[in-house]
Amino acid sequence: MKNILELNSVSMIYGPVKALHDVTLNVREGEWVAIMGSSGSGKTTMMNIVGCMNKATHGTVFLDGEKISRLNAKDLTAIRRDKIGLIFQQFHVISYLTAVENVMIAQYYHSMADEQEALEALERVGLGHRARHLPRQLSGGEQQRLCIARALINHPKLILADEPTGNLDEANQEIVMDIFHQLHGQGSTIVVVTHSPDVASHAQRVVRLEFGRMVREEQPVERHVA
Amino acid sequence: MNRKTMYLKIILSSLIRRRSRMMVALLAVAIGATVFLGMGSVYYDIPRQMGREFRSYGANMILAPSGTDAAMRLEDARRAERLVAEAKLVGATPFRYETMYYNMQGLTVVGTDMVAVRKTSPYWRIQGDWPVEADQILLGTDIAENARLYAGTSITLECIPAGGKKFKKEFKVSGIVRSGGPEDSFVLMPLKTLESLMGKPSMVSVVEMSIAASSEELALLAERIQAEVPGVSPRPVKRIMNSEAAVLAKLQVLVYLVTVIVLFLTMICVGTTMMTVVMERRKEIGLKKAIGAENKSVIGEFLGEGMVLAAIGGLLGVGTGYFFAQAVSISVFGRGVSPPLFLVAFTLVASLVVTVLASLLPAARATDVEPSLVLRGE
Numbered sequence: 001m002k003n004i005l006e007l008n009s010v011s012m013i014y015g016p017v018k019a020l021h022d023v024t025l026n027v028r029e030g031e032w033v034a035i036m037g038s039s040g041s042g043k044t045t046m047m048n049i050v051g052c053m054n055k056a057t058h059g060t061v062f063l064d065g066e067k068i069s070r071l072n073a074k075d076l077t078a079i080r081r082d083k084i085g086l087i088f089q090q091f092h093v094i095s096y097l098t099a100v101e102n103v104m105i106a107q108y109y110h111s112m113a114d115e116q117e118a119l120e121a122l123e124r125v126g127l128g129h130r131a132r133h134l135p136r137q138l139s140g141g142e143q144q145r146l147c148i149a150r151a152l153i154n155h156p157k158l159i160l161a162d163e164p165t166g167n168l169d170e171a172n173q174e175i176v177m178d179i180f181h182q183l184h185g186q187g188s189t190i191v192v193v194t195h196s197p198d199v200a201s202h203a204q205r206v207v208r209l210e211f212g213r214m215v216r217e218e219q220p221v222e223r224h225v226a
Numbered sequence: 227m228n229r230k231t232m233y234l235k236i237i238l239s240s241l242i243r244r245r246s247r248m249m250v251a252l253l254a255v256a257i258g259a260t261v262f263l264g265m266g267s268v269y270y271d272i273p274r275q276m277g278r279e280f281r282s283y284g285a286n287m288i289l290a291p292s293g294t295d296a297a298m299r300l301e302d303a304r305r306a307e308r309l310v311a312e313a314k315l316v317g318a319t320p321f322r323y324e325t326m327y328y329n330m331q332g333l334t335v336v337g338t339d340m341v342a343v344r345k346t347s348p349y350w351r352i353q354g355d356w357p358v359e360a361d362q363i364l365l366g367t368d369i370a371e372n373a374r375l376y377a378g379t380s381i382t383l384e385c386i387p388a389g390g391k392k393f394k395k396e397f398k399v400s401g402i403v404r405s406g407g408p409e410d411s412f413v414l415m416p417l418k419t420l421e422s423l424m425g426k427p428s429m430v431s432v433v434e435m436s437i438a439a440s441s442e443e444l445a446l447l448a449e450r451i452q453a454e455v456p457g458v459s460p461r462p463v464k465r466i467m468n469s470e471a472a473v474l475a476k477l478q479v480l481v482y483l484v485t486v487i488v489l490f491l492t493m494i495c496v497g498t499t500m501m502t503v504v505m506e507r508r509k510e511i512g513l514k515k516a517i518g519a520e521n522k523s524v525i526g527e528f529l530g531e532g533m534v535l536a537a538i539g540g541l542l543g544v545g546t547g548y549f550f551a552q553a554v555s556i557s558v559f560g561r562g563v564s565p566p567l568f569l570v571a572f573t574l575v576a577s578l579v580v581t582v583l584a585s586l587l588p589a590a591r592a593t594d595v596e597p598s599l600v601l602r603g604e
Binding site: 048051054074082086092095096104105106108112113134150154 | 228229231232233235236239240242243244509510513514515516517518519520521523596597598
């Protein structure tokens with residue numbers, strides 16, 4: 001399997017603060033990697049760099065073989081649009097669009113909105129019956145599933161999730177993780193940023209960050225199945 | 227679904243489902259369009275409306291005998307009158323000047339049409355009544371004061387017409403005229419009466435015309451009369467024309483300034499509202515950029531919302547602007563006004579331009595939003 005993501009000696013400096021320090025990481029195609037760490041460990045900084053929302057101060061980043069660490073804002077937008085599916089802790093959706101329209105808007109920015117395909121994506125995350133509802137009519141778990149459907153709609157090379165279950169109850173957390181398992185089973189590459197050992201335990205590989213440094217890489221603790 | 231349909235769905239959903247916020251901007255555009263159409267209609271109608279009002283200043287065209295002649299044929303003056311469009315001719319009054327004597331004192335006696343003169347000289351103030359009988363006259367206020375005459379008294383005038391026989395005739399003073407002009411020193415009698423006393427019927431000294439027209443139109447008319455009616459020399463009254471033009475220009479500048487100020491205020495109101503909308507929607511903008519929206523898409527969506535607002539607000543403004551124009555015109559001029567069609571189209575275009583201009587800065591601000599900051603809740 002080829003590397004879909006490569007970070008080589010990546011550092012990020014905000015004024016006097018070194019948020020990320022000399023991080024090197026490779027993620028292979030189809031792999032599920034969890035990036036763990038406590039608050040201030042550099043998880044979100046790493047997520048923003050990999051998600052093409054910030055540029056690293058030092059080091060190089062390759063995504064799907066393309067060097068993205070020195071691209072301009074417009075090209076980074078294109079990479080986000082074409083190659084990355086972003087899922088956030090807060091359920092960021094557009095309040096005045098229905099569920100299906102929220103999925104279609106990602107298609108619209110990418111190429112062409114296809115309502116049928118958007119409905120199928122909602123079906124995959126169990127929201128087919130809520131397609132015409134506005135976000136305020138959906139529960140938190142449903143909104144997060146809507147974000148997952150939107151992240152998947154353009155068939156991204158990499159699914160990047162930042163604390164995807166951080167605002168969910170246990171039942172909804174299970175639903176979301178089941179969806180991730182399905183995606184992984186279908187060959188999707190997933191990088192999950194989390195501080196939750198339980199969420200990390202679903203991944204094939206766990207990378208630990210502390211004070212902006214990658215301290216170790218480990219196999220996840222075997223999950224206890226009830 | 228094609229891109230245009232999705233684009234429309236995005237901007238219409240945003241406007242419809244967030245209508246309470248956008249209502250402020252919509253109201254501003256509608257009010258701006260209302261005032262624009264209303265004041266614009268008045269602006270373009272002022273010359274027509276004021277043209278009639280100005281006629282209370284008196285005649286603005288004098289027809290005099292050409293060359294060195296002391297009199298002209300009334301028929302020639304009537305031909306000149308017929309060159310004026312009927313709708314624009316407020317009135318035309320012939321005047322014939324002669325000299326008669328009262329107690330051995332020479333007086334200028336003017337024969338005129340006592341009905342027509344009321345249209346060309348509406349500013350005359352009559353104490354008493356207008357003459358209705360052949361032996362009734364009006365006395366200028368100066369003569370009346372000097373001779374201690376008043377309405378209801380009699381005056382005997384005498385004269386020896388050229389080539390005629392001396393006469394002496396008593397007239398009843400029906401009224402005293404005060405005009406603030408030379409008429410205050412004249413004796414005015416019906417033209418027919420003067421002709422019967424002095425002979426030479428159908429000859430007049432001047433004809434005063436009151437025409438509802440601009441100075442340019444009057445100048446063109448004068449040229450035409452000069453060319454087509456020999457024996458008549460037309461003279462636009464420059465004093466009246468110039469003062470009319472000055473008043474018109476000032477009124478139009480006033481209306482123009484009010485309109486510009488209202489449009490400017492509309493632009494500020496729309497711009498402020500749109501800027502607030504951008505600030506409120508920073509997370510949404512950040513999200514759109516995070517999922518791949520380019521800056522031109524973000525700008526396009528904000529401008530699209532602005533253009534829909536402008537179209538709806540403009541249409542509303544055209545409807546209310548019609549009634550506003552009526553209200554202004556009726557209260558100021560006492561007559562209604564119909565906004566010209568081009569002004570309706572121009573109002574819609576102006577609404578669009580003002581709203582788009584007002585939305586440019588907020589739209590540009592929207593592109594400054596960093597998706598990473600917004601999505602972290604900062």
